[in-house]
Amino acid sequence: MSSEQEDPPREAAQQQSQHPDADTEMPDHHQDQQQQQPPPPPTSTTTETAAAAAEEEEPREQADEEPQEEEPQEEKPPPPPTPGPRAARLQTLFASTAKHTLDKISKENFEACFPTVAGRAPGTLEFVQRRMVERLGVLWGEEFETIMANRQVVARLNELEGLVGDAARRRAEAGRAGEPPIAPHTLPATTILHAHLHPHLTAHQSQLNAKLQNTQASNARLWDEIQAQRAEMEALLAGVEKVLRDVDGANALLGDVVDELAAETRAAEGDVRGAVVSGAAARAS
Numbered sequence: 001m002s003s004e005q006e007d008p009p010r011e012a013a014q015q016q017s018q019h020p021d022a023d024t025e026m027p028d029h030h031q032d033q034q035q036q037q038p039p040p041p042p043t044s045t046t047t048e049t050a051a052a053a054a055e056e057e058e059p060r061e062q063a064d065e066e067p068q069e070e071e072p073q074e075e076k077p078p079p080p081p082t083p084g085p086r087a088a089r090l091q092t093l094f095a096s097t098a099k100h101t102l103d104k105i106s107k108e109n110f111e112a113c114f115p116t117v118a119g120r121a122p123g124t125l126e127f128v129q130r131r132m133v134e135r136l137g138v139l140w141g142e143e144f145e146t147i148m149a150n151r152q153v154v155a156r157l158n159e160l161e162g163l164v165g166d167a168a169r170r171r172a173e174a175g176r177a178g179e180p181p182i183a184p185h186t187l188p189a190t191t192i193l194h195a196h197l198h199p200h201l202t203a204h205q206s207q208l209n210a211k212l213q214n215t216q217a218s219n220a221r222l223w224d225e226i227q228a229q230r231a232e233m234e235a236l237l238a239g240v241e242k243v244l245r246d247v248d249g250a251n252a253l254l255g256d257v258v259d260e261l262a263a264e265t266r267a268a269e270g271d272v273r274g275a276v277v278s279g280a281a282a283r284a285s
Contacts, residue, residue: 080154087157098140102133 083091110129111118117125148154174180184192 080149081158083154084158084161086161087154090153090157094144098137102137105129105133105136 107126107129110125111122114125187195
């Protein structure tokens with residue numbers, strides 16, 4: 001029964017293998033028919049779509065052709081200072097000390113620490129020892145360089161070189177003068193204190209002198225303004241006094257004729273009143 005059920009699929013496969021060209025010939029004939037048919041004429045919708053696509057591509061091409069703005073360049077950090085003799089000696093000393101310490105982590109010492117691994121896998125232990133030594137050397141060097149950069153060791157050691165050179169030069173100049181230099185520890189405390197405070201006090205004294213000069217100049221300008229105001233006040237008082245004297249003189253002149261003027265004024269006032277009364281009576285009649 002199983003052999004009979006398997007026969008139909010085998011027969012179908014044999015039929016497909018006997019006629020393989022039947023399926024392959026049909027697409028070729030169909031392709032020939034498609035090639036013989038003329039292409040359809042472009043419709044109005046197709047032409048409008050193509051024109052719109054061309055218009056969209058033109059701004060894109062123009063945008064691509066526009067020069068890109070240059071990115072602002074980041075400021076480069078200043079180069080590290082060149083190490084002087086003391087800085088170079090410090091770096092050499094660290095390198096030699098680190099090498100001497102790493103040499104202590106030798107293969108023999110490593111095997112003594114791990115005898116079981118050394119007996120079973122000596123190659124692996126040697127590889128681990130070599131990698132550990134290399135890694136420790138790299139880490140120590142990077143940490144040392146970081147500390148040197150953060151603490152500005154090279155720059156400060158170079159400043160120390162300058163101070164030592166300056167001191168040696170001054171000592172040589174003092175020796176040539178014929179007088180032996182005085183040891184600093186033999187000087188009294190007052191002299192050492194003045195030597196330390198003199199630069200700071202000199203700077204402060206110059207600042208105070210400048211402030212004093214500015215204050216004096218401001219006071220001179222204020223004094224000139226006060227003098228001008230006093231002169232103006234005196235001129236105004238003189239004018240007021242002159243006007244008062246004129247008023248007093250006018251009062252003295254008018255003192256003799258005041259009674260006569262009062263009598264004439266009263267008579268004129270009576271005449272005016274009489275004329276007004278008579279005019280009113282005439283209009284009433």
